[in-house]
Amino acid sequence: MTARLGCEDLGIGVGLRVPHYGYVFENRPPIDFFEVISENFMISGGKPLDNLGRALDHYPVVQHGVSLNIGGPEPIDREYLTRLKQLVRRTNTPWVSDHFCWCGAGGAHLHDLLPLPYTEAAIARVAERAKMIQDFLEVPFALENTSSYLTYNASQVSEWQFVSEVVERADVGLMFDVNNVFVSAYNHGFDAYEFIHGIPHERIVQIHLAGHTNVGTHIIDTHSGSVADPVWDLYRETIELAGPVSTLVEWDDEIPDFPVLLAEAERARTVRDRAIAARDERVAQGGSPAPTRTKSLVPEPTGVTASDGAGWVQGGPREHATV
Numbered sequence: 001m002t003a004r005l006g007c008e009d010l011g012i013g014v015g016l017r018v019p020h021y022g023y024v025f026e027n028r029p030p031i032d033f034f035e036v037i038s039e040n041f042m043i044s045g046g047k048p049l050d051n052l053g054r055a056l057d058h059y060p061v062v063q064h065g066v067s068l069n070i071g072g073p074e075p076i077d078r079e080y081l082t083r084l085k086q087l088v089r090r091t092n093t094p095w096v097s098d099h100f101c102w103c104g105a106g107g108a109h110l111h112d113l114l115p116l117p118y119t120e121a122a123i124a125r126v127a128e129r130a131k132m133i134q135d136f137l138e139v140p141f142a143l144e145n146t147s148s149y150l151t152y153n154a155s156q157v158s159e160w161q162f163v164s165e166v167v168e169r170a171d172v173g174l175m176f177d178v179n180n181v182f183v184s185a186y187n188h189g190f191d192a193y194e195f196i197h198g199i200p201h202e203r204i205v206q207i208h209l210a211g212h213t214n215v216g217t218h219i220i221d222t223h224s225g226s227v228a229d230p231v232w233d234l235y236r237e238t239i240e241l242a243g244p245v246s247t248l249v250e251w252d253d254e255i256p257d258f259p260v261l262l263a264e265a266e267r268a269r270t271v272r273d274r275a276i277a278a279r280d281e282r283v284a285q286g287g288s289p290a291p292t293r294t295k296s297l298v299p300e301p302t303g304v305t306a307s308d309g310a311g312w313v314q315g316g317p318r319e320h321a322t323v
């Protein structure tokens with residue numbers, strides 16, 4: 001395997017969102033790349049594609065999807081894949097990503113990224129489908145670790161073991177969302193640094209950063225507000241482990257003026273530059289490029305109560321489970 005499946009480092013980007021079109025097209029701010037939600041542009045014409053074209057005139061654009069439903073019970077929707085591939089050709093995206101999740105069944109779309117059980121059967125199924133999708137799209141394909149609010153008693157391995165095994169078996173990329181690691185570590189009581197050290201760093205093709213909302217008993221992945229301090233720490237560690245990787249700031253709720261988002265992206269650039277310098281310094285001194293794991297972070301939720309639901313536990317560490 002070529003490192004990062006041959007995906008080059010694009011630098012620092014942000015999600016392209018409608019409220020920012022005017023500012024972006026008028027001012028052409030100094031951002032390295034934009035990410036678009038594929039489903040918003042899988043159409044045959046009209047204003048959205050005109051706006052996409054204007055972005056493509058001046059910036060690299062990468063595609064990120066939310067409706068593939070790779071873990072759903074039905075076969076992958078071939079018509080969806082065909083339209084996705086048409087957009088791939090239009091944007092010339094260097095890679096395409098979606099999520100480790102299921103989001104619908106029986107013809108219903110649930111408009112959420114629901115977690116998968118981390119079982120051998122799910123690993124085999126998702127890996128087979130991911131490989132098929134990458135072959136069909138003829139561009140590197142990456143899957144993103146999601147944030148979650150429940151776990152399944154059926155799970156046999158940790159989330160990071162699941163993620164690692166799928167991407168290795170399918171020979172696809174990892175879209176690594178550092179905020180999602182923190183959110184899920186808080187919600188389920190695992191060690192965020194164990195997750196970050198436990199994945200195949202050479203397969204990370206892109207990193208996501210975002211803000212979240214802490215409601216005490218659990219964290220909701222709102223993509224609102226600034227990136228939290230412990231998430232910056234986890235990002236720094238990820239870059240020290242992986243080296244320079246394209247990094248994108250997502251901000252989807254209470255979207256601020258573009259300069260606020262740009263400042264958050266610039267903070268990511270500063271953190272990334274320092275992490276790369278620390279990595280280079282370690283190598284210059286004859287050490288390993290990757291730091292050994294010395295840190296630990298098992299966030300402690302407040303006010304956790306165990307669910308009496310059948311087969312799942314919500315909002316707290318696994319050891320609180322009674323089912």
Ligand SMILES: [Fe+2]
Pocket residue numbers: 144177208250
């Ligand atoms: Fe993300």
